[in-house]
Structure formats: C-alpha cells, structure tokens
Amino acid sequence: MKRKQYETAMAPMREQLVAMARWARVTGQRIVVLFEGRDTAGKGGAIRAVSEKLNPRQCHIVALAKPTEAEQTQWYFQRYVQHLPSAGEIVLFDRSWYNRAGVEKVMGYAEDPQVSRFLEQAPQFERMLVDDGILLFKYWLTTDQARQEERLRERLDDPLKRWKLSPVDLAARERYDAYTEAREAMLAATHSDWAPWTLVDFNDQKRGRLTLVRDMLDRLPNTEVPPPQIDFPPLGRQPRAER
Amino acid sequence: MKRKQYETAMAPMREQLVAMARWARVTGQRIVVLFEGRDTAGKGGAIRAVSEKLNPRQCHIVALAKPTEAEQTQWYFQRYVQHLPSAGEIVLFDRSWYNRAGVEKVMGYAEDPQVSRFLEQAPQFERMLVDDGILLFKYWLTTDQARQEERLRERLDDPLKRWKLSPVDLAARERYDAYTEAREAMLAATHSDWAPWTLVDFNDQKRGRLTLVRDMLDRLPNTEVPPPQIDFPPLGRQPRAER
Amino acid sequence: MKRKQYETAMAPMREQLVAMARWARVTGQRIVVLFEGRDTAGKGGAIRAVSEKLNPRQCHIVALAKPTEAEQTQWYFQRYVQHLPSAGEIVLFDRSWYNRAGVEKVMGYAEDPQVSRFLEQAPQFERMLVDDGILLFKYWLTTDQARQEERLRERLDDPLKRWKLSPVDLAARERYDAYTEAREAMLAATHSDWAPWTLVDFNDQKRGRLTLVRDMLDRLPNTEVPPPQIDFPPLGRQPRAER
Amino acid sequence: MKRKQYETAMAPMREQLVAMARWARVTGQRIVVLFEGRDTAGKGGAIRAVSEKLNPRQCHIVALAKPTEAEQTQWYFQRYVQHLPSAGEIVLFDRSWYNRAGVEKVMGYAEDPQVSRFLEQAPQFERMLVDDGILLFKYWLTTDQARQEERLRERLDDPLKRWKLSPVDLAARERYDAYTEAREAMLAATHSDWAPWTLVDFNDQKRGRLTLVRDMLDRLPNTEVPPPQIDFPPLGRQPRAER
Ligand SMILES: Nc1ncnc2c1ncn2[C@@H]1O[C@H](COP(=O)(O)OP(=O)(O)O)[C@@H](O)[C@H]1O
Numbered sequence A, B, C, D: 001m002k003r004k005q006y007e008t009a010m011a012p013m014r015e016q017l018v019a020m021a022r023w024a025r026v027t028g029q030r031i032v033v034l035f036e037g038r039d040t041a042g043k044g045g046a047i048r049a050v051s052e053k054l055n056p057r058q059c060h061i062v063a064l065a066k067p068t069e070a071e072q073t074q075w076y077f078q079r080y081v082q083h084l085p086s087a088g089e090i091v092l093f094d095r096s097w098y099n100r101a102g103v104e105k106v107m108g109y110a111e112d113p114q115v116s117r118f119l120e121q122a123p124q125f126e127r128m129l130v131d132d133g134i135l136l137f138k139y140w141l142t143t144d145q146a147r148q149e150e151r152l153r154e155r156l157d158d159p160l161k162r163w164k165l166s167p168v169d170l171a172a173r174e175r176y177d178a179y180t181e182a183r184e185a186m187l188a189a190t191h192s193d194w195a196p197w198t199l200v201d202f203n204d205q206k207r208g209r210l211t212l213v214r215d216m217l218d219r220l221p222n223t224e225v226p227p228p229q230i231d232f233p234p235l236g237r238q239p240r241a242e243r
C-alpha cells in the first residue's frame, strides 16, 4: 500500500483514537490491547499506529523482558497483572502472557504441563478482567513465510534493524512449523466469547495497521464525549524570547 | 487455656513449622495462608503463632491498608497478586481479598455488583493459584459475640489496645448481623474443593491457635528434609569483646 | 528545516543510536535521559527521535502522571527511583523529578520549602547516580513564546492535538514569566559538573532533535562493539503461507 | 535480666510506643528504624519489642532477601527506597542498606570500590531523608564474642533456631575480626550529625531491648495526641453465638 493512501485512510482514525482516549479518561474506562504474532509481523509498527497521538501519561506500552529467576517461580500471570490499567488508562502489550503458549513452548522455556495449564487458565484469567469491565482486545498479526524471509533478510542487511534479529528469532525461523502448531493450539484454547482473537493479515503492514485500528475502533461503544471548552484569550503583550 | 498447657502443646508444633519452612525453601514450595474473622477474633495472635520462629526474609506478613483511589479502580485482585510468593516463600495475609465480601460489603465501600463479581471470581482466582502449585490455606476465626464484647471493652480500657478500636470496628459491632449474613454468603460461594475454608473456634484464643496450626501442619505433605550438616569447629582463640 | 534535509542528517545518527543500545546491552551500561522544557517545546518528538529504532524491551519511556496522595507524602525522589535502569537499560524521562522546580512550584502544587529542598537535593541525588556509573543526560528544550503561541493555537485547532492542551498548560501560558523565573532558579541550582544541563533550541523542532541527538552521541564514550555474527542459512524448502 | 523485671520496665514503654504510633498517624510523621548488628545480636527480638503492639497496617517490617541479579546492577539504594514510609507509616529494617558495608564487604559480595562508594553515599542519602522530614534511627546491637559463641551453639542445638545458622553466619564467625574492621570503617564514615548511630549493648538482650526502646522514645519530640473519644453504647440485646 502506498504511503499516501495509507495516510488518507489513517487520518480520520487518528482522530477517533484520540476521541477514544478522551472518552476513556472522562468515563474511567480501562483498555488493554495485546499485540501478538511472529517476529517481523509488525507488532511494533502497529503499536506505534495506535499510540502515536496519545498522551504517554495515559497510554502505556508494556514490553516485558524475559522473566527473572524469581518471576519464573511465581504464578505465571503475576508480572503482567501489575501492569493492568487503572481508570482511564490504556495499556498496549508488545507480546503478552501468550508468550507461554508461543516462544516459551516452542523454545522449551516452559514445560508441557506449564503450557497446558496456561492454555486452561488464560481464558479464565481474561474472563475475570472482562467481567471486571476491562475492554480487552487480542490481535494476532499474520504473515506468510515468504514475506517473513524478506523481512528477516532486510534486518540482516539493515544496521538499524539488526538488533531485531535475536538468536530467539533465528531459532523461530527453524521451528516455523512448531510455531504454527503452537499457534493453532493457542487459538483453539483461548479464542473465547468474552475475549476473542482477531487475526489480521500483515503481509502488507500498512494495510494491516489500518485493518487493526479500524477493527478496534468499531468494537468500541460510542466514544463521543464533548471536547472540553477551552478558553484561549489573546496574549495581550509582547511574546518573550527564550534563551 | 492455661499458658503452660499451651506452651506444652505448641512447642512441638513450633519445630514442625520450622521444618515446614525448611522444606519450602529446599523444595521451592510456595505457601499462602489467609487469616480472616471478625475484629477481636485473634488474627494477629494467630499470625504470630505461625511466624514467630520463622525467618522474616522467607515468611512475609501482608497487612494491606485500605486501597488507594487508583487501586480502587483496578482489577480487584491486582494489589494482592503482587504479594504472592516466589519459590520458597511463605505469605501470611492479615485479612485478604475477602475484605470485599466482608467489610467492604457491610460498610458499603463496594457496590453490590462488585461484591457479587467477587464471590464469583474468588474461587476461580484461587483455583488458578492452587493449580499453579501454591499451597493455599484459608482460616476463618470464629468468636461468639459475648466474647467479642468483652474483648472490645478490654480494648477500650487498655491504652495498649485502644488503637485497635477503629471506627470501622464500632460500626462492625452495630452491624453484627449484617456481617453474619455476609459471612454466610461468602462461605457458600467460596468454599471449594480446591480451596476450602476451615473455621476455627477462637473463643479461647490459645486453643484456637493450637487448632489452626495443627490443622495446617496436618494438611501439608511430608515436610521432612534432612537438616543441613553444620560444621562448627571450636573457636581456637580467645573470644573478642565488642565495645 | 525541511523533512528531507532532516532525514539525511538523522539517518546516520539512527545507526549510532542503535550502536549505542547494543553497546549498553553488551557492556551493561545504564543510560538515563531527562527531557524537560515548556509545553509545546517538543519533548515527545525528541523522545521519539531517540527511541524510534530501539528495542522497547531495552529502552523504556517513563511519563509519570501526577503523584497520588500517598506519593505526595513520600520522599520526593521515591517514585522516580523505581524506574532507574538495571544493567543494559536506557530510560527516557518525559518530564522528570524537575517537575518540582517547574510546574509544581509555579502552580503551587509544592510549597516553597519543598522547592528549596528539591533544589538542594537534586544535584546530590544526581551525583549519587552518576558516581554509581549511570550515564545521565539532562536536556532543556527552549522555545520562544511566539512559537509557543503558534503551537498552542495549532493544538486548539487540531483535534489530534487538543488533548495536549491541559488546563495546566493554559495556566502555564498565563504564568510565562513565573516559569522563566523558576527555570532560572532551577538551572542555577542544578547545573553541576557531574550532571550539567544542555539547553537546546527547539524553535525549529527538527533542528532541535538533530542537535540533541548529536550532542548526546558525542558525549558518549566509544560505543563500538562488533555486531554479532549472524548465521542465516537458506530456508531450504517452500515457505509456508499463514492464514 | 529477669523476665519479670523486664516486663515491669517494658510495660510503660509499650504504651509510649502505641502513643508514638498514634502521633505518627495523626500528624503524618514518617519513622524509619534500622536494626544492625552481628548475627545473634538480637535484631529480631528488638524489632518484635518495638512492633509487638502496633498496627501491622501502619508498622512494616522490611527484611529483604539477598538482591536478585537485576537488583545487583541497579543503584544500590534503589530496592530500599521503595520501602520508605508514606505519611503516618513506621518502617523497621531488619538489616538495611548497611549490608553493603558489612556482610557484602566481608564476604566479598561487593567489590571494594562499591563499598567505598557506599560509605560516601550513605550519609548523603540519609541526609536527604532526614531533611525531607523522615525520623531516622540507626541502632547497632553489640555482643561480645563469648556471648555470640554461646548463642551460636544454642542455635546449633535447638531445632527451632537451626535455620538461623546460615552458611553466611558460620563464615561470619570465621571472619570475626574482618567484621570488626568493617564495622569500624562503617561507623567512622556514617555516624553523622543528622543520622547518628546508637550502639546498644545486647550482651543481655532484654536489657538491650529496654535501652534501645527507651533511647528511641526519648529522641522523639512530644508525641502526645489526645486519644480519640470512643462512644461505646451498651449492646442492647442478646449477644449472638457464632458457629
Ligand atoms: N529464556 C526465556 N524464557 C522466557 N521467555 C523468553 C526467554 N528468552 C526470550 N524470551 C521471550 O521471547 C520473546 C521474544 O524474544 P525476542 O525475539 O528477543 O524479542 P522480540 O519480541 O523483541 O522479538 C520475548 O518476549 C522474550 O521475553
């Protein structure tokens, strides 16, 4: 998709995202969005598309590093729970608790019973959040392997993107089919009425972002809140210069 | 119950509690104990009986103050979750998430739908912890109102105990029957196979403590772990004085 | 400044930022950058310029909301301290502890003795961080009031930017001179050998961003760390499609 | 000292501690007490003597376990700072930041420059807390080695106390003189006007506790706050029994 076309489509949605944030603040709504998908799918870009125009004091991006030793022995959801939103906050998870069913399963960081337990608990856990009134969105960004190969090669060649090529990523490439299998098991177990997955085609990342944001906005209730009246009188004197 | 009789009965259990702690540390077990009950029931004393001889770096007592404004808007369990144990830790909750079904309901700090939701979620939440391998104990300390009256009067008269008489407590006294009703609803909804309540008669607090600790120890699996070999050679020189 | 010119100048610095991040990770360096300045100065854009290509698991943006009631009674630096970096992390503060000498002073959220104490403690506090090995950068973004007026008006007119116009901002406009005075006091008290302020002209935001990033990179020691060797064998089979 | 004599002397101080806590709550004071000393000195008992009659929601005991890997790379004071009190709170540290100058130095967990830096920073850090209005008390509990030997042997023989004999303790015994030297360096560097050390003889632990509590109470300003009027009307009906 061309940048210009993207911009034209994105512009009104940016305003709607801003309206959503105002609505959340004014009405005390709490919003959680999970961004999942294979490496190179475009999670970072999608998160930027959502957060770009929002107040960073309101909209938090949570990208947890691998669990510490102590965290590894805790109830699995514990370290995520402390990032859940208070009234008026929006939290975007760059990868999430679903790591357990994806990278942790495939790379062997978690044992099979831990993975099964996760698949059982995730829907219950999410049920609690949703019943508590949290608006929960779960997006899985899809890409064909051919596109992924291109992007991996791009990362390899581009010094700006090289850091993105972690050893975990290269192993993921080797285990493409294991990941596919893990993903299927994950979708089967955790696609629920109260917290459904939305798969979004990110073979074209711009189109993917538009689709994702559109989908999210459409699922929200009416977010219209009158913008605040702002009284902006003329300055009434010479503006100062700042050294 | 006489102090001496109490001491005789408690002494061997103290050793067993210490053994339990060693076992938890060595095997990485996580133990959570909830202490609930009306004011004056003797939660503090019961917690002391359990924790007294344990390492404070391993055994944590959690007595949360009333939720802050921000906490009040979060998922109800959030502020408790962050105190759940890592491997080897023992956490004793002096009052717990059950506040929602007790003081918060009766005093009107929580609204009815919040209370109902809590009663629905608590067993699910606990199920997750238990399935995750946490050893969860839930004790409700009972006292007759006549005993409670005596103890309240004692608090009133004893400058050491006066602080215990919060306005919440006096209100609780007025609403004794509302508390009873709340307790019944709570037990009915949250007494589960995986996380049963144990009611312990605390009309005699010493006897109550003995019963509680005995019960807890009996529910544990075999906690025998050989104590570490400690090599303690003679000092081999004059001991120093410290100024 | 023209976008194209900006891009040309920014491109090599992006690579250097990525190199800096790799160096920090490999050598365990900790980097803290404070972004301060009047509203509309362009703090958000500057932060984006630095963080854009970095790993969000390594580079954290901290934009704290106003202190809660409990936080207001704590040692002032307490809530900032918990966001300080561990080895390998980069933390960008969108406003920082300097709020006390700026908005809190001018708007009367802090009392005079609190502000004086802050001005005394800030250099000592920073000294400790710097002596501990943290690389600390403090940027103050300047703008003339005429430019600020333009930008405020833009925010007023642009539904995407309206949220940025908080009541605090409008008050700030009224108290422009009080802010100037507060800033002078702040610079005088907290510009130290170990943690100097760098003032950057953000009348042209693009030029400002280039200056800021260039300055920061130039102050770093040699960050060259050989990029990891990445073994990227051909896929050796048909790539899969993902539904 | 005989138990009875101890009780007689302790009784009025218990009331004064309770008064102190009420005063702290009502006036928003923050109190921090550090308990340091060699193993077996009696830190745990002294902490219990202070906290025993206080509200656990107000008076927190902090006994941090050894730092995690991530914590080890942070600014040394960071993990302690998050336990500092909010208005009305009392925090008792069972060992404290002084670990760095004691066990960490002697056992080699910290390197020499880290220890020197600590000795330089500790007084500055404490200065900030004290200037911020925190009431800071630092107690060092002394014991002669002959007493320590007895107590170590007691621990060895008493299954209730065995856990207290960590390998670190046994090493401490071997390095008695190194600890003495470390202590001297520590006192020399960190005994300041604003945060002086008080050494208390704990060869007799009961006497030590009395001395410590007496000293602390005497250093406080007048803590008299009229106790709240409590209205305690007669129950006016048959008390209920609780099953
Ligand atoms: N040993 C581990 N145990 C659990 N999770 C891990 C481990 N190593 C990496 N991860 C997780 O795997 C995910 C993928 O890692 P990586 O590819 O480095 O990050 P990114 O999401 O930025 O591509 C991250 O969420 C990371 O936390």
Ligand SMILES: Nc1ncnc2c1ncn2[C@@H]1O[C@H](COP(=O)(O)OP(=O)(O)O)[C@@H](O)[C@H]1O
Residues within 6 Å of the ligand: B039, B064, B065, B066, B067, B095, B099, B103, B104, B109, B164, B166, B168, B169, D055, D057
């Ligand atoms: N406004 C409130 N909202 C929610 N919980 C509260 C509120 N006020 C008090 N509580 C809780 O009620 C419980 C009883 O309070 P109190 O009688 O003061 O404490 P204690 O358990 O020490 O007797 C505590 O757990 C406290 O956190």
Ligand SMILES: Nc1ncnc2c1ncn2[C@@H]1O[C@H](COP(=O)(O)OP(=O)(O)O)[C@@H](O)[C@H]1O
Residues within 6 Å of the ligand: A055, A057, C039, C064, C065, C066, C067, C095, C099, C103, C104, C109, C164, C166, C168, C169
């Ligand atoms: N009552 C308050 N006490 C202390 N700080 C406050 C208070 N209200 C706002 N602030 C702080 O003032 C700063 C400016 O607020 P605002 O203009 O809303 O944010 P921004 O930095 O996004 O422009 C923020 O850092 C905010 O935390």
Ligand SMILES: Nc1ncnc2c1ncn2[C@@H]1O[C@H](COP(=O)(O)O)[C@@H](O)[C@H]1O
Residues within 6 Å of the ligand: D064, D065, D066, D067, D095, D099, D103, D104, D109, D166, D167, D168, D169
């Ligand atoms: N590896 C370590 N690094 C730093 N501190 C430690 C380490 N091991 C033990 N300690 C501390 O030493 C003190 C005494 O330990 P212990 O006697 O095992 O309770 C405690 O405060 C521990 O936190």
